[in-house]
Amino acid sequence: MSMNVLTGRAGATASASRRPTARRVRGLLWLTLRQNRAVLWTLAVLVVLVAADLLWIHIASRHVVGVLRRTGCYYPETWSNGQCWTLLSPINRPTYWYVSILQPAVTALPLLIGVFIGxxxxxxxYERGxxxxxxxxxxxxxxxLASRLAVPGLAVLAATGVLAALMSWVWWVDIVHGPIAFDPPFQFFTYPxxxxxxxxxxxxALALGVLIGQLVRRTLPAMFLTGALVAIMYGLVRWARPYFYPLVDQVVPLNEAHPTNSWLIDRGVVMADGSRVSTDVCLGTVRCDGATASWIQYHPAAHLVPIQLVEAALLLVLTAVALAVVFRRMRP
Amino acid sequence: MDDPTTVPPALEAVGLGKQYRGDWALRDCDFAVPAGRICGVVGPNGAGKSTLLGLAARLLAPTEGELRVLGEPATAPELRARVAYVAQDKPLYPGFTVAETLRLGSELNPAWDDEMAQQIVEQGELKQRARIGSLSGGQRTRVSLALALGKRPDLLLLDEPMADLDPLARHQLMGTLMAEAAERGTTIVLSSHILPELDGVIDFLLLVQRGRIRLAGDLEDILDGHQLLTGPAEAAGADALPAEVLVEQRVGGRRATALVRTGEPLDGPWEGGRPGLEDLLLGYLRAPAATGPGTTPGEATPMNDEVAA
Amino acid sequence: MVRAPDTPRVRLDPRAAVGHHSTIELVKGRNAVIEYRIERRSGVSTYQQIVQQTKQALRLGLLQPGDKLPTAREVVELTAINPNTVLKAYRELEREGLVEPRPGLGTFVRRSLARPEAAADGPLRADLVGWVDQAREAGLEREDIAALMASVLEQRFDTGVSPATPN
Structure with a gap:
């Protein structure tokens, strides 16, 4: 064995040309792909599972809608008919899956990405040295570091992009325009x-997790802290969300409801002298007895896109700040 | 081996200091390790050995003073490819296989010598597909050294490299390191608190104690400049030996032994001899730092002379 | 694993692996030419050990003029000692005119220290063999004989200077 060490060294100088060939991925990219292997697989499996689920939801809804159309049970007026109601009920399963499982899951996804990937x-x-x-x-x-962050960053971008597109498509085609269309876009598990x-x-959440991990340098505390901060951040943004875009402010006939699928922020009554009183103040008092009309402040469903764009811009700026700090803290 | 006037020192510290949260881990370090040497950084645990190596490996930034590596400021990007470093805890990715770990070396180092790295791993009979997390401490050390030597560095910094190794592996790897130094003139700086591991290996010494450099210089010169004296116990009085040369003395039974920092014969009933590396180091490590050089400006001078020599 | 014909073959002594000593053996043709054996705890510097052992081999005729010494790399790979030590020892041997470096080829023996009187078949050796046999018959152990021999050598030669003292 020791002889091999000595005599084998004779060819060592020529070793540079004897590198293994046919490696498709080289350098840092190889390392980061290898380091993110588990993350990439998890995201891929997640995308496939959710996509399959959404496809099933879409096909099942279409099937029910087809049956309803053929049997003349499509319109709500017919649903009091027992037969139509029986034909309609299979829609509950895909709708339940979408509204009660997939929407909460996708809502929680950023937090999970921050905690388990970021x-x-x-x-x-740092912890392992x-x-x-x-x-x-x-x-x-x-x-x-750039490579270490780019690979999971792009993977998260691609995975969540695909998921968001599919979720939005099914929501638009099968929920909003489905036979029992009711899922206002600004609800807690719908909007996100x-x-x-x-x-x-x-x-x-990914960038925040990376920054926390770099500051804390210990895995478990960093995961807990990231989870808490993402949740707190979500609460803050949700609180500020109505003000990301100008509200619609309307005076409407007394006690008229706000439009379907819109997001009511505040409402009240207009008094005879033209002054406005919030509904909260009126409750259980006689103060609002002389009201002449109602006023409402709300975001119509059409505000969904501009509000989301403003929110996304804010989050991406924060993401960029977090990444800049991470890079600055990494000594060259 | 090269002409010392043209080759810059492998390591050169001027007033180097490093502070952690108010405590000085290393302070007032002035030394130069010439290129092509095998330098032992010795001292008790917590003396500052790892800090010194960490500064040279640019893991740490100095709080004060300057450190030049291979003639460049320690922060120069060119040094990345020329300096290899193995940390004391031998960090590796536990989920990687041995083969993947060596591939990491080949992908991230332009001058990678795969044959060299593979031989070190094969010598330890490590399986290519074994996960790092399943290896013993000694096997991980072997993989870490393969990674460092495969890089073909000009300066190799090893923090307690042999601590986890069995005697066979220690001998093999030390032989490999020495062969690398012989063939390429690689400067090796290794820290250790296992003194026999360094005997016959190092030819340059940095003795670190309580964050200060107490001895720095060519090992032969340092040994020539010291004597290990033995004499009757009565001879070991408080002022029996001149305080300015006495490093440490002990009385055991009827005999007294003393380590003195002079090559000249001394008066008194002493029999002297040139100390071995271990005698020298133990003498300094046992002596309280207050009696050694480097604590007062006047006494620090002989040490600086050794650096210049 | 093809070896150039003039490359010395170096073998690791199996005992060396666990102890603080290693052996290096230079094989020329079939015969071992030199064997460095580094004792870490002998108190003699490694540099002196190499010088002494080379001289010993020259004295005993094991190394002949024209023989190549192992390269520093070969010595240190198996003994795990400092390469500068080997080079220093070779320089010392060169200074004494015993070996000469040939650039690009290695270090070669120039001059033998072998004395016909000390050769394996010489009369002095035969006398010594006879004396050792006599001592054993008288009941002396190996260590006793070695101690006696060392004592006599010290008495007959200069007591102050031991060959182990540097310079």
Whole structure:
């Protein structure tokens, strides 16, 4: 054995040309793909599962709608008919899956991404000391960091992009325009599972997790802290969300409801002298007895897109800030 | 091996200091390790050995002073490819296989010598497909050293490299390190608190104690400049030996032994001899730092002379 | 695993693996030419050990003029000692005119220290063999004989200077 060491060294100088060939992925990209193997697989499996689920929801809804149309049971007026009601009831299963399982799951996805992908990403490198292994290589630590973040970042972008698109499509085609269309877009589990919200929130949670992991340097505390901060951030944004876009302010006939699918922010009555009193104040008093009309402040369903864009822009700015801090803190 | 006037020192510290949360881990360090040497960084646990190596490996930024590595400021990006470092805890990715870990080395280092790295791993009879997390401490050390040597560095920084190894592996890997130094003139700086591990291996010494450099210089010169004296116990009085040369003395039974920092014969009933590496280090490590050089400006001078020599 | 014909074959002594000593054996043709054996705890510096052992081999005729010494790399790979030590020892041998470096080829023996009187078939050796046999018959152990021999050598040669003292 020891002889091999000695005599085998004769050819060592020529070893540079003897590198294994046919490697498709090289350098840092290979390392980051290898390091993110579990993350990439998990995201891929998640996308496939949710996509299959959504496809099933779509096909099942279409099937029920087809049956209803053929039997003349499509319109709500016919549903008092027992036979039509029986034909309608299979729609409940796909609708239940969408509204009660997929929407909450997609709502929770950014938090899970922050906790399980973002927080451990650097925390584990510090906790296991492998950051020092990386620092001992010839590559610049910031270049490594860029690659280390780009691969999961793009994977999260792609996965949540696909999920958000499919969720929005099924929502639009089968829920909103379905026979029992009722799922106002601004609801707690509806809004975050629509449009650009899942993508923007996931990227933000990922970046926040990475930053927390770099600051805390221990995996479990970083995961807990990231989860708490994402939840707090969600609460704050939800509180501020009505003001991301100008409200519609209307005076309507007394006690008239706000439009279907809109988001009512505040309402009250207009008194004879033209002054406005919020409904909350009127309750159980005689103060509002002389009201002449109602006033409502709300976001119509059409405000969904601009509000989501403003929110996404805000989150992406915060994401960029978090990443800038992470890069600055990584000594070159 | 090269002309010392043209080759810059592998490590050169001027007033180097590192502070952690108010405590100085290392302070007022002035030394130069010439290129091509095998330098032992010795001292008790917590003396600052790892801090010194961490500074050289640019894991840490100095709080004060300057450290030059291979003639460049320690922060120079060119040094990344020229300096290899193995940390004391031998960090590796536990989920990677041995083969993947070596591939990491090949992908991230332009001068990678795969044959060299593979031989070190094969010498330890490690399976290519074994997960790092399933290896013993000694096997992980072997993989870490394969990663460092495969990089073909000009300066190899090893923090307690042999601590986890069995005697066979220790001998093999030390032989491999020495062969690398012989063939390429690689400077090796290794820290250890296992003194026999360094005997016959190092030719340059940095003795670190309580964050200060107490001895720095060519090992032969340092040993020539010291004597290990033995004499009757009565000879070991408080002022029997001149305080400015006495490093440490002990009385055991009827005999007294003393380590003195001079090559010149001394008066008194002493029999002297050149100390071995271990005698020297133990003498300094046993002596309280207050009696050694480096604590007062006047006494620090001989140490600086050794650096210049 | 093809080896150039002039490359010395180096073998790791199996005992060396666990102890603080290693052996290096240079094989020329079939015969071992030199064997460095580094004792870490002998108190003699590794540099002196190499010088002494080379001289010993020259004295005993094991190394002949023209023989190549192992390269520093070969020595240190198996003994795990500092390469500068080997180079220093070779320089010392060169200074004494015993070996010469040939650039790009290695270090070669120039001059033998072998004395016909000390050769394996010489009369002095035969006398010594006879004396050792006599001592054993008288009941002396190996250590006793070695101690006696060392004591006599010290008495007959200069007591102050031991060959182990540097410079």
């Amino acid at each position: 927080a451990p990403l650097l925390a584990q490198e 492998t950051i020092r292994l990386i620092r001992a290589q010839s590559v610049s630590p910031r270049r490594w 599972a629509l449009g650009v919200a899942p993508v923007a929130w996931s990227l933000f």
